[in-house]
Amino acid sequence: MEYSAEAPRRVLTGITTTGTPHLGNYVGAIRPAIAAAAAGERESFFFLADYHALIKCSDPDQVQRSTLEIAATWLALGLDTQKSVFYRQSDIPEIPELTWILNCSAAKGLMNRAHAYKAAVQANEEAGEDPDFAVTMGLFSYPVLMAADILMFRAHDIPVGRDQIQHVEMARDIAQRFNHNFAELFVLPEAVVDDDAAVLQGLDGRKMSKSYNNTIPLFDTEKRLRKAVNKVRTNLLEPGEPKDPDSSTVFQLWCAFADADGVAYMRNAFAEGIAWGEAKKQLFERINDELQGPRQEYERLMADPGHIESVLRAGAGRAREYSVPLMAKVRDAVGIRALT
Numbered sequence: 001m002e003y004s005a006e007a008p009r010r011v012l013t014g015i016t017t018t019g020t021p022h023l024g025n026y027v028g029a030i031r032p033a034i035a036a037a038a039a040g041e042r043e044s045f046f047f048l049a050d051y052h053a054l055i056k057c058s059d060p061d062q063v064q065r066s067t068l069e070i071a072a073t074w075l076a077l078g079l080d081t082q083k084s085v086f087y088r089q090s091d092i093p094e095i096p097e098l099t100w101i102l103n104c105s106a107a108k109g110l111m112n113r114a115h116a117y118k119a120a121v122q123a124n125e126e127a128g129e130d131p132d133f134a135v136t137m138g139l140f141s142y143p144v145l146m147a148a149d150i151l152m153f154r155a156h157d158i159p160v161g162r163d164q165i166q167h168v169e170m171a172r173d174i175a176q177r178f179n180h181n182f183a184e185l186f187v188l189p190e191a192v193v194d195d196d197a198a199v200l201q202g203l204d205g206r207k208m209s210k211s212y213n214n215t216i217p218l219f220d221t222e223k224r225l226r227k228a229v230n231k232v233r234t235n236l237l238e239p240g241e242p243k244d245p246d247s248s249t250v251f252q253l254w255c256a257f258a259d260a261d262g263v264a265y266m267r268n269a270f271a272e273g274i275a276w277g278e279a280k281k282q283l284f285e286r287i288n289d290e291l292q293g294p295r296q297e298y299e300r301l302m303a304d305p306g307h308i309e310s311v312l313r314a315g316a317g318r319a320r321e322y323s324v325p326l327m328a329k330v331r332d333a334v335g336i337r338a339l340t
């Protein structure tokens, strides 16, 4: 398990367990991650970041529910848990242990510059509140927990959204400091931002995001999926009037689910003036074709949390084959040692 130059580059990413995955999460993150893991050229680690969820969410049932939903989603979509290591953060006691040790070498000044913390302080200042109003230590030191997630598994490549690049850079900084002060134990990670990954538009044409309330559900009922697709914003052009695909959310969604021939087909249909109702009907059918098998599997899994629990525990067992030995070295390196 020693790192060597020939070792495959290891990929690791975490999913915070708040909320229910939507179509934008699927197209932008989950589908490409599962496809990359299936291609099997690299070791992939995927985990449910439930300790991170506590920073944003103080509803225990919601944290638990979201953990179940996200695990069921990844499994229903075909994540191969033999090829990748799939686990729940809180099943790895070495992560909080490493977090503390990293806390002791991470500079407070570095954390002061974290975007999420700075945004909270700024919002407080604008509202005339104390700058630290409602800012928890969890929010403030969150990048250190994230550094522990990454450094624990000596991951090289961290696929993340743009908002997380800074956190990966902080992990790198923290690793460098530790390696310099104690022992060369950590790999220096890099953020990987996929510029080609589709950023899916939501119902109103803005980026699909829970915070804009414009999402299309991933695994709700077929009926609700159809309803949501029907709500995608269009313009007032009548059937028979040519429509511009490149400014259309319907077309953009179509492209996320169609191959090259399908894209050419719909481009042509727009030029020929396909009615919005018809375009949406076809869009719904295309999405539903891709999702109906996984949806059934999702429902089956959601009804069997015991199975998911056992999959996650097995994943944690595999993850700990890495974390336990590394943690032993970290403890030794900082002087947490037996006295004999």
Ligand code: TRP
Binding pocket: 012, 013, 014, 015, 016, 049, 052, 145, 146, 149, 150, 158, 159, 160, 164
């Ligand atoms: N903070 C990330 C997010 O909100 C989730 C996350 C937690 C993560 N730990 C990680 C991502 C480690 C990559 C690597 O999206």
